[in-house]
Amino acid sequence: xxxxxxxxxxxxxxxxxxxxxxxxxxxxxxxxxxxxxxxxxxxxxxxxxxxxxxxxxxxxxxxxx
Amino acid sequence: xxxxxxxxxxxxxxxxxxxxxxxxxxxxxxxxxxxxxxxxxxxxxxxxxxxxxxxxxxxxxxxxxxxxxxxxxxxxxxxxxxxxxxxxxxxxxxxxxxxxxxxxxxxxxxxxxxxxxxxxxxxxxxxxxxxxxxxxxxxxxxxxxxxxxxxxxxxxxxxxxxxxxxxxxxxxxxxxxxxxxxxxxxxxxxxxxxxxxxxxxxxxxxxxxxxxxxxxxxx
Numbered sequence: 001x002x003x004x005x006x007x008x009x010x011x012x013x014x015x016x017x018x019x020x021x022x023x024x025x026x027x028x029x030x031x032x033x034x035x036x037x038x039x040x041x042x043x044x045x046x047x048x049x050x051x052x053x054x055x056x057x058x059x060x061x062x063x064x065x
Numbered sequence: 066x067x068x069x070x071x072x073x074x075x076x077x078x079x080x081x082x083x084x085x086x087x088x089x090x091x092x093x094x095x096x097x098x099x100x101x102x103x104x105x106x107x108x109x110x111x112x113x114x115x116x117x118x119x120x121x122x123x124x125x126x127x128x129x130x131x132x133x134x135x136x137x138x139x140x141x142x143x144x145x146x147x148x149x150x151x152x153x154x155x156x157x158x159x160x161x162x163x164x165x166x167x168x169x170x171x172x173x174x175x176x177x178x179x180x181x182x183x184x185x186x187x188x189x190x191x192x193x194x195x196x197x198x199x200x201x202x203x204x205x206x207x208x209x210x211x212x213x214x215x216x217x218x219x220x221x222x223x224x225x226x227x228x229x230x231x232x233x234x235x236x237x238x239x240x241x242x243x244x245x246x247x248x249x250x251x252x253x254x255x256x257x258x259x260x261x262x263x264x265x266x267x268x269x270x271x272x273x274x275x276x277x278x279x280x281x282x283x284x
Contacts, residue, residue: 028087032084032087035087
């Protein structure tokens, strides 16, 4: 969960601390890319955690039977 | 895979909302590109409120039924709510730096969310201070209900009583939604996505806690 929080904060920081240049239109694509990478990172991390948890649950249930 | 379809749906949905927040929505007057924080800051605050409500509901269920699984749901929900409250506070503070030129102004909304954080920090302090599982669950349940009583006041009432720098909330005194339709679509979509994300995180957290309980019983 800590990783998700750090990634989320990084994306917001990236959004707010973009350099104030004439290329704001270009920078917004960079921020978009960073936000997407962060979200996909959080998503696949949760998916991985979910799968691992399911495996442990199945193993414990199998041992109990 | 078939049971996991909604998780993949969430992945695609949130990706679309992020694309929408950057490429589809216009910027609000006076806020410039920082408008886009709105689609992450408000849903984080919404999920925090929802999770504290769920924590209070499960606390009531625990006091009625005295079954430990309700305490697990209540504590897990409060923990995730606390994380989302921190996210809402930090994103709001960074946004304030850009708009109000200061990270912290002791604005009524900032003060009330800070008090809310302290109240729920005390909830976790209480839980960690008691070793007996049943006593911990009982006292934490009572505290969680009392803590939630303050939430409507801190989130909805106090910021409306005092003058605030904070923009009008979505549900304003005139009960009118003042937002561009494109912004509203992405905003509501983001709220839905964050809510589903919260549900998923809650499921993972409670599953871990139930496994811990199972393993403790076996040892």
